[in-house]
Amino acid sequence: MTAARPFADVLQRLRSAGLRPTRQRLALAKLLLENGDRHVTAEQLHSEARQASIPVSLATVYNTLHQFTDAGLLREVVVAPGRSYFDTNTGDHHHFFYEESGRLEDIPGDQVVVGALPAAPSGTTIRRVDVIVRLGERE
Amino acid sequence: MTAARPFADVLQRLRSAGLRPTRQRLALAKLLLENGDRHVTAEQLHSEARQASIPVSLATVYNTLHQFTDAGLLREVVVAPGRSYFDTNTGDHHHFFYEESGRLEDIPGDQVVVGALPAAPSGTTIRRVDVIVRLGERE
DNA sequence: GCTAATTTTAGAACTCCTCTAAAGTATTGA
DNA sequence: TCAATACTTTAGAGGAGTTCTAAAATTAGC
Ligand SMILES: [Mn+2]
Ligand SMILES: [Mn+2]
Ligand SMILES: [Zn+2]
Ligand SMILES: [Zn+2]
Numbered sequence: 001m002t003a004a005r006p007f008a009d010v011l012q013r014l015r016s017a018g019l020r021p022t023r024q025r026l027a028l029a030k031l032l033l034e035n036g037d038r039h040v041t042a043e044q045l046h047s048e049a050r051q052a053s054i055p056v057s058l059a060t061v062y063n064t065l066h067q068f069t070d071a072g073l074l075r076e077v078v079v080a081p082g083r084s085y086f087d088t089n090t091g092d093h094h095h096f097f098y099e100e101s102g103r104l105e106d107i108p109g110d111q112v113v114v115g116a117l118p119a120a121p122s123g124t125t126i127r128r129v130d131v132i133v134r135l136g137e138r139e
Numbered sequence: 140m141t142a143a144r145p146f147a148d149v150l151q152r153l154r155s156a157g158l159r160p161t162r163q164r165l166a167l168a169k170l171l172l173e174n175g176d177r178h179v180t181a182e183q184l185h186s187e188a189r190q191a192s193i194p195v196s197l198a199t200v201y202n203t204l205h206q207f208t209d210a211g212l213l214r215e216v217v218v219a220p221g222r223s224y225f226d227t228n229t230g231d232h233h234h235f236f237y238e239e240s241g242r243l244e245d246i247p248g249d250q251v252v253v254g255a256l257p258a259a260p261s262g263t264t265i266r267r268v269d270v271i272v273r274l275g276e277r278e
Numbered sequence: 279g280c281t282a283a284t285t286t287t288a289g290a291a292c293t294c295c296t297c298t299a300a301a302g303t304a305t306t307g308a
Numbered sequence: 309t310c311a312a313t314a315c316t317t318t319a320g321a322g323g324a325g326t327t328c329t330a331a332a333a334t335t336a337g338c
Contacts, residue, residue: 161286220294221295
């Protein structure tokens with residue numbers, strides 16, 4: 001279940017999102033999408049790419065993360081002021097946030113159940129429900 | 140149940156938080172705590188204070204909001220990158236976030252029920268569970 | 279009041295992120 | 309195959325929101 005998707009698939013996913021498969025987008029897509037579920041910041045991905053000798057600017061990392069998010073390949077999770085993660089798990093799930101370390105992690109399976117949801121106020125629809133369970137060190 | 144708390148109470152609440160009741164803190168506390176449930180940004184509170192002829196710098200507004208939060212008089216809610224609200228409702232409740240307007244609103248009563256919560260990972264405790272229901276315009 | 283501790287402040291600085299416009303790359307279709 | 313065209317990348321400037329600095333002002337305790 002951790003099977004890496006083949007290269008051809010990443011290429012296909014970019015194409016069907018209407019994104020040209022450039023050197024930078026392909027490389028970033030492979031880092032993101034062929035390594036299981038990940039929660040990365042733009043800075044993290046940027047330095048990871050540089051370490052892998054992928055020449056890419058920070059602006060392109062931001063552009064790419066937003067394009068992938070708009071295309072539904074990623075989802076953005078905001079946990080604290082100035083701390084935005086991009087999540088490769090686009091399924092319906094929720095998060096643990098470790099306040100000390102800043103780490104964000106999926107809550108496995110159906111361990112969170114939102115039992116009742118309010119009706120959307122008139123004229124609106126519910127786009128998404130985010131549940132963040134904030135953790136501290138046990139006192 | 141919208142009864143404004145008397146001035147003496149605000150003063151008392153600052154004292155018991157170990158905060159000197161300065162001109163600025165008293166005035167900000169009154170704006171925040173004597174007007175029902177509110178969700179304000181630092182900038183909003185700052186301009187509200189200036190309009191009310193309370194001389195106060197933006198740095199002091201930030202300091203005060205954080206001190207009040209640490210003292211348990213407020214709670215901070217982050218909804219989007221660079222968008223942090225301070226909430227005068229410190230009870231257990233959840234939020235609607237209107238993505239178009241940027242408005243944050245309490246979900247009334249018990250209209251959200253988090254039915255099952257996961258066990259905290261070992262070595263940690265759950266500090267808080269935030270549920271944010273993100274709304275868009277009905278298509 | 280006088281003194282010591284705390285608070286406020288303007289403005290600089292910082293972090294994260296977006297914009298600009300020029301150079302580079304991918305795609306199209308003759 | 310190769311312009312012509314459209315899109316993408318980039319360095320660096322710019323911006324929003326927030327924090328820091330250190331000097332002046334206020335508050336508290338005697
Ligand atoms: Mn975004
Ligand atoms: Mn804070
Ligand atoms: Zn996730
Ligand atoms: Zn609230």
